[in-house]
Amino acid sequence: MHLSKHYLTAGLLAAAKFQAAEALFDYEEAQLTVEALNTLQEPERSWFDFDKGAPDPNPLCKPVPGDFEYPPQDVWDRVKAVSGNKLIVSVPQASSCYHGEHFDAAHCGYLTERWQDPYLQTEDPIEVLAPAVQGNTCQVTSNPQGSCTLGGYPSYVANVSAVSDIQMAVNFARNMGLRLVVKNTGHDFLGKSAGAGAVSIWTHNLKQIRHIPNYSAPGTDYTGPAFKVAVGVQAFEIYKAAHDLGLNVVGGEGQTVGVYGGYTQGGGHSPLSSLYGMGADQVLSMEVVTADGKFVTASFDENQDLFWALRGGGGGTWGVVTSMTVKAYPDMPVTASFFRFGTGPAVSPDAFFHGLRAYLDHFEHHADSGIYSYFRINPLPNNNFEFVMQPFFAPGKTVEEVNALLAPWIARLRELGIPVQPRTTNYPSFLDAFYAEFILEPVMIGTVSQGSRLIPRRTFADRAALDQTFAAIRQNLEHGRGILAYNMAPDLKRAGNPDNAVNPAWRESLSHLITHVSWDPRLPPAEIARIRRDFTNGDMKALRDATPGAGSYLSEGDVEEPDWQQSFFGDKYPQLLEIKKKYDPRGLFYVWKGVGSEEFDVRTFDGLPNQNGRLCRI
Ligand SMILES: Cc1cc2nc3c(=O)[nH]c(=O)nc-3n(C[C@H](O)[C@H](O)[C@H](O)COP(=O)(O)OP(=O)(O)OC[C@H]3O[C@@H](n4cnc5c(N)ncnc54)[C@H](O)[C@@H]3O)c2cc1C
The missing domain is CATH 3.40.462.20 (Vanillyl-alcohol Oxidase; Chain A, domain 3)
Incomplete structure (x- = not known):
């Protein structure tokens, strides 16, 4: 989401924004400020405000559509208007295969033919590539009489193109007591980029790459080539960019993996791992929106504990990463x-x-x-x-x-x-x-x-x-x-x-x-x-x-x-849990079997381990 141009301009002019050591990408310069928030009327201002320590409106279970606690349609209409139409109402792509308002036999045929192609799937705002974790509630079919429901897909998606969009989505989900998920490509095997009823922050369209020929920074003795990479960049994109400069980077063997989303945050093994280690070992600094809505740098000399956790402690757990700076190496035969x-x-x-x-x-x-x-x-x-x-x-x-x-x-x-x-x-x-x-x-x-x-x-x-x-x-x-x-x-x-x-x-x-x-x-x-x-x-x-x-x-x-x-x-778990409590004491960034997730459970409708159910505190 982002504020309309008027709000944003007013806010940016008025406030001293956060600046990082390595110059931010332009989409990172567009940050949410108090002045921008002040241009909104109530109750909208409160929906998008930074964390003021108010109690969680839904402390037991995050609501799903149809629950009394779930925001009514007029709230979503306002969110859509304020966000400049960046709020997507989730519709499973395979709904074109089922009788109903989205039925489209030609589209269904097209999908069916390419269904297992990750290039197709990673372009969809809600799709997750391991359907069992979504609950298998809307897959392509030749039987249009079947049922297609949202299941474990999120209900709404913030198609973000600015840090302010991310801050507003984080603040909105937290202030309204809604489930929040972060999705980049949807590759996660465990369904960590899905969640019934959730607001999803979709980072896939953040795509910029900056080559830094000779990186150096306080807190690290690494000097040499690096890339600052937007979090939506996929393996095939960074590999090509590096190749064109006679370089390469540590990334996955999967062409479409979101290298700077869940891959690096979860560890990340690579065809180059026996030379240079894991993806997480390559990171020199990160930009991230935390659970309180703030935008910070995590690096060797800023927010070091968060930086430590973000490198291997799992995606979707610490905040929303917007970019990373990573080491690059000379290409080789x-x-x-x-x-x-x-x-x-x-x-x-x-x-x-x-x-x-x-x-x-x-x-x-x-x-x-x-x-x-x-x-x-x-x-x-x-x-x-x-x-x-x-x-x-x-x-x-x-x-x-x-x-x-x-x-x-x-x-x-x-x-x-x-x-x-x-x-x-x-x-x-x-x-x-x-x-x-x-x-x-x-x-x-x-x-x-x-x-x-x-x-x-x-x-x-x-x-x-x-x-x-x-x-x-x-x-x-x-x-x-x-x-x-x-x-x-x-x-x-x-x-x-x-x-x-x-x-x-x-x-x-x-x-x-x-x-x-x-x-x-x-x-x-x-x-x-x-x-x-x-x-x-x-x-x-x-x-x-x-x-x-x-x-x-x-x-x-x-x-x-x-x-x-x-x-x-x-044995890193106790330290990770401590950092989680510090940066996300409310557990806003919940993921299945992620740090701190033992305090929650997804009460699934079919009793299977998937994301099709209410997220509740145990
Ligand atoms: C076909 C295939 C090939 C694979 N190949 C490899 C491989 O070679 N090496 C390897 O190590 N792994 C591999 N994986 C596993 C992959 O690394 C993980 O699934 C990883 O989590 C994918 O990250 P993503 O951002 O692309 O996916 P997503 O499913 O979008 O996200 C995964 C997790 O990261 C979180 N996340 C995403 N974006 C952000 C963000 N901007 N900020 C904070 N959290 C975020 C999500 O919330 C979720 O928890 C592969 C998986 C598949 C399906």
């Missing part, structure tokens, strides 16, 4: 290898699993050599399995070096009678390798949920522990669970010994392993709940039991992760 092998007439499941097990013996050496490998292990019908390496990503390495790294394992596979033929290619730059070798991952699969485990280095040094871990992996595969996994080493040394909130389990880990549960959507919710619990307490437990004291990646974890404070945050 990359060698990448693709290969697959599987069971078949000449390869038994036992031989396959011996071949797979042999790979684990090389994890330490590979990751310590700077490799990031990304592989899938797929169970196939009739007790068949396949392994797909896509890719073995080796920044700065030659084809010969990659061949040498892979040779012992490939030799072992051949000894086992497993045919395998790596296709290994050298690329002149990170960007060339990135597009050629990583797949564009499909999204919007409504009947799956994930679980993650970070497998520690100590496991790989202990034969019994490694055997137990491998048995748990095999158990998952034999139960039909496909596995996505990574080999990397984002340890502290590679990251430059940062002090931040990244889960300490990442520093110890050599592998991030994701397994999943799926279900038949026609089953009753209670049966789906049972299947999901069995996953968490069965095959996921086997992985946890094999790796005691390790952790899980909060951005790609299980929505029902037990003891999640330990798994997602490790």
